[in-house]
Amino acid sequence: xxxxxxxxxxxxxxxTSVALFISxxxxxxxxxxxxxxxxVAGLFVLSASDFLAIxxxxxxxxxxxxxxxxxxxxxxxxxxxxxxxxSKRIMPGLFLGLISFGTLTYAILQENIDQDYTIPDRSVVxxxxxxxxxxxxxxxxxxxxxxxxxxxxxxxxxxxxxxxxEEN
Numbered sequence: 001x002x003x004x005x006x007x008x009x010x011x012x013x014x015x016t017s018v019a020l021f022i023s024x025x026x027x028x029x030x031x032x033x034x035x036x037x038x039x040v041a042g043l044f045v046l047s048a049s050d051f052l053a054i055x056x057x058x059x060x061x062x063x064x065x066x067x068x069x070x071x072x073x074x075x076x077x078x079x080x081x082x083x084x085x086x087s088k089r090i091m092p093g094l095f096l097g098l099i100s101f102g103t104l105t106y107a108i109l110q111e112n113i114d115q116d117y118t119i120p121d122r123s124v125v126x127x128x129x130x131x132x133x134x135x136x137x138x139x140x141x142x143x144x145x146x147x148x149x150x151x152x153x154x155x156x157x158x159x160x161x162x163x164x165x166e167e168n
Contacts, residue, residue: 006046012039026072030065037061051124070154
């Protein structure tokens with residue numbers, strides 16, 4: 001079952017990564033990035049790295065993706081939300097990408113990886129949660145308040161309508 005989930009997550013990462021380069025729509029790119037980052041978090045869960053999975057979801061998905069969407073909302077170009085793509089260097093980039101992929105694939109296949117691994121019985125998240133909520137609660141709450149103020153400020157700035165200079 002784990003092997004099927006592993007290949008499923010890898011397939012989703014591959015498909016959404018390719019779709020990121022093909023798609024012209026910024027909103028679709030944000031959705032593809034979301035799926036890719038969620039799949040990476042799924043890989044972390046499969047490898048019993050639950051703290052990294054939670055960090056992946058909270059920081060990358062919760063932070064970076066929200067900032068990206070706010071950036072899209074804040075731009076003035078609301079009628080055409082596509083990105084101009086195209087480059088004269090597609091073939092050299094594709095060539096270097098394939099060489100890099102081949103080199104990494106060869107290195108991984110040559111590595112003698114022992115497939116017998118043990119998953120730890122106790123989660124690290126519990127110990128970190130207790131530390132965050134007891135010893136470091138002030139910094140945790142201060143960060144939450146700061147992020148709330150930034151979010152309110154972004155909504156305020158994005159919602160402002162430009163004033164007509166001739167009315168004054």
